[in-house]
Amino acid sequence: MNWKKLAALTLSLSMSLPLAACSGGSASTPAPTATPAPADTSAPVETPAAAAPKLAEDGVLKVAMECAYAPFNWTQSDDSNGAVPISGTPDYAYGYDIIFAKEVADKLGCELEVVKMEWDALIPALQSGTVDAVIAGQCITAERAAQVDFSDPYYYASIVCLVKSDGAYADATGISSFEGATATSQLGTVWYDTCLPQVPGIEVLPAQESVPAMLVALDSGAVDLVVTDQPTALSACKAYSGMKMLDFSGTDDDFAVSEEETNFGISVQKGNTGLTDVINEVLAQYTPDDYTAMMDEAITVQPLNQD
Template sequence: MKKLLSLAMAAVMALSLAACGGSGASSTPAASAPAAPAASAPAEAAEFTGVEDGVLTVGMECAYAPYNWTQMDDSNGAVPISNVPGSYANGYDVMIAQKICDANGWKLEIVSSAWDSLCPAVQSKTMDANIAGQSMTADRMAEVDMAGPYYYATIVCVTTKDSPYASATSIADLAGGKCTSQSGTIWYDSCLPQIENAELLAPAETAPAMIMQLQTGAVDFICTDMPTAMAAVAKDDNLVILNFSGTDGDFQFASEEERAENVNIGISVLKGNTVLKDAIDSVLSAMTEGDFNALMDQAIAIQPEV
């Protein structure tokens, strides 16, 4: 098996070199992924794929449903969390990771990591890849290379049904509201500050903590992406999604390219690791936006009660 894997990886490397290091083009009909900033591949990345041992080590929070979560058994295809004995990871990210591993003959290893530690872990080669609901922003792609997109996530707000903001039709209708989002996200750093006179509280460390602040009345609304909002509403029928996308009242970006990079969700790998990036892209490019949405619906359906 090791010999076959080595031959397979050598073949992929040869193809990568023949294509001058270019990534496979996506066949999905949604917005295209932003181009990564030009950079020469680090020497060590050219020799490192991360899967020489036949194991793809993937980082994620394991606390960001429906992208990923922790459960206590292996039901519905859950995978053991290697650094949390007795716990299992599941969700959309795990499903995508498993598809990538199955297509390449790799074993999947899931590692639980704090959100802010994900990119540094890839940079230090502790993780081969992050499949963790990360937006393909220019800032992030200056630190790592990103395969994908593997999902297209509309930015929305969530409030309660009895809130005075429940009938909002634009971000202008949210003026003066108390709000928050998850730390280290475009939602907190760029979106919520666009709301006039918003009372922006400190960011939540995790998505569940952000949702809890809404449920307990600590904030009037939160900003997140559509899958996170859909998962929250599926488990709490007192919550309602405010979707302003496609209207003049939506959150604004400097350009359509900037908007795309914030709704395109990608997979982080070490900068210059074209072999692994291309192997991942070859799997993702065979999937359509409909495939992604169907898989996300499946993840939301099996998400456990929290």
């Protein structure tokens, strides 16, 4: 979007967004003999121009993500496939989330700055204004929506299980087949907090800090089962030939999850409707089939090993 169009957009939003307050200078004391002139009521009163709401600071859109959650986002050593630099590091980020981050920045006419953060730091970074948006494969849960604002969904994914292809649970036909298994998933996700407690007869081990960590736990044999979303599982099966994805969708022996726990959105600071509207304009260009095709492409070009 060129700056003339951006100015028109921000002007249309200025009636609904809070404006910055301005302070006036101190008044001087009038001379004792001065007589105030009568007010000229025929002259129009000039109203100070209102400041337009900011969609990005200084022409830079700061987007946070883990850069360790393939195929949504990952870290790589070069700019191949359209990867972009990670702020403050010599590395680059790419994945499904980067595709959309670049689209939003282009729509705003801004530069894109990718900020690498731990999962639990993403929402606080938005709340503090450290970053403008989080594009990190976040489910649009009610708990998160109470803290930040979300765009329309930009991906829909079922929740699945990952096991070793030569392990004791490779032929499981539903979540009740995992009795006696040890399991884990990523900290602060619906996979760990909502899904694992539904699996009967398992031992739930402490949550892992990241997706790579939970995959290493499964690959090393530290656990028998990992619960995750379908794109992450497909990506893991490419990176680790000994893993198998089990999808029980449509059966009576599957996880009970709400739609909000399988819809992924882009989050912004509470009340930043201007940026939310721009993001939704970008998303409106794509169909569910487009999302699937872009995710398949991300899975295809991902590095085989994640840091």
